Amino acid sequence: MIHARGLTKTYTLKKTSVDAVRGVDLDVEPGQLVAFLGPNGAGKSTCLRMLTGLLPPTSGTARVAGHDVTTEAAAVRARIGYIGQKGGAGEAFRIGDELVTQGRCYGMTRRAARSRAEELLTVVGLDGMFARKPSTLSGGQRRRLDIALGLMNRPPLLFLDEPSTGLDPASRADIWSHILRLRADHGTTLFLTTHYLEEADAMAERVVVIDQGRIIADGTARRLKADLAGDRLTVTLHDPADVPRAAEIAAGLPGAAGLASDGPRLTLRVAAADRALPEFVRALDAAGLKIDTAESSRPTLDDVFLALTGRTIQDEEA
């Protein structure tokens, strides 16, 4: 559905050139839900704008929905939907009129656009609001209107730029239920950017991490976490003097790495904490070492980002 090769964007800002995107290769198969993750300024939005034909790439090529974004822009545009970061509906217009305009931009007749608009307003739970203006809607309702605008042309591929940013938790969950339903009902390929790590973790089957204009990791959230961050075990020994012996035992666990101690506390990374923890506790017990606490924790995507770049995503945004 998306095939990008060597996609690059260089801006010139005040006579210095800024490499926003440096050689991105990306393949997305039909029906996938891909979360594009990275700190602000990493090149997420620039990539999205190039893939949707909003911005001409400096170099490289991209085929989106079967057509080249540069040479066959019109064919690409007809086949994709895009939900930007900012609200898509103009403030001066009735929301139904905006939906009809959107449909007519895709070449629908006024009548077809009108019936599609009514249909979509019902789908996103805004039925009866055809004649309202965007200013009378709540934040969550506006976002649902944006989704409706992005779906007018029944796109097989939908881009979403930070779809849930700035919404309260209930509205976020609601937006997600709409997004996931799209996929279940129509097999829509979804490509979205987010900086809510837990969302990418929970919803996307594939996570692509971008930093400083380059893709630095690509895989399922589970895989990335296992490969790049690993699970974490922490035990507190009753006697701090036992720490070196406990560390020897820990080193023998499958996939053990990153051993560190702090007073009576010993931490390490392992491949699968659920299996390693009981084994570790039994081995310590067999060696006659007494422990007070033992816990395992699963890594977050933030740990993945930290492992990859040495920085946390939140650091970047601060």
Added chain:
Amino acid sequence: MTFLRDTATIFSREFAPVWRDPLSLVFTMAQPLLFLYLFGPLLENGTDTPGPAWQWFVPGILIMMCLSGPLMAGYFLLLDLIGGSMERLLVTPVSRTALLVGRTLKEFVVLLAQAVLIIGLAVPLGLDPHVPGVLTGLTLLVVFGIGLGGLSFVLAIVSAPGGELFYGVTQVVMFPLLLLSGVLLPVENGPGWLQVAAAVNPVTYVVEAERALFAGRFLDAPVLWGAAAAVVTALLGLHLARRRMARGL
């Protein structure tokens, strides 16, 4: 064909709010109406103007509207650029040129409606319009408006997303252009430097042309100069706007 359909789509989008609330048309022309009723009578009995006062003043009011109308077109575009609706439309296959032409057309229709209203209101006050001249004058107004609209679109695009540049430039440029065009009072009565400044202001020529046309003097030199100024402005505005659109937003 697609271009015409797209232009119609954008025109009807932009025009719908006016259509649904025609009174807004009158509210947005508050300034020219105030000038017509509160400033025009001051000229009526004076000897400030060459020729009959209303004949001289009404074309000026139309130019005033012609300057502020396209400015509003840029302002509305800026709002759509600051919000996400322009971006949303740009992702659709709609023609990029149609996005601007459709908007410009809407400003024309509004400008023409307001111009006709002003002329209609000025007749009882003492305006004696030469009908073919007025029609030609309105055409000239529209051509000039296209160019100003194009320039105002470019300004809106380069000002987004902040918008400060747009407000700044329009404040700094609009009033001098207006005052130096002899819209309100004849510049011939002013000092020499002011007359020089007026002579390099394209708006001056359009105003002079409108005055000649309203009096039915088709063959006057100012008509030619004014038409040239309007056409050059239109070509320049359209060219810059198209070029800026091609670079992507």
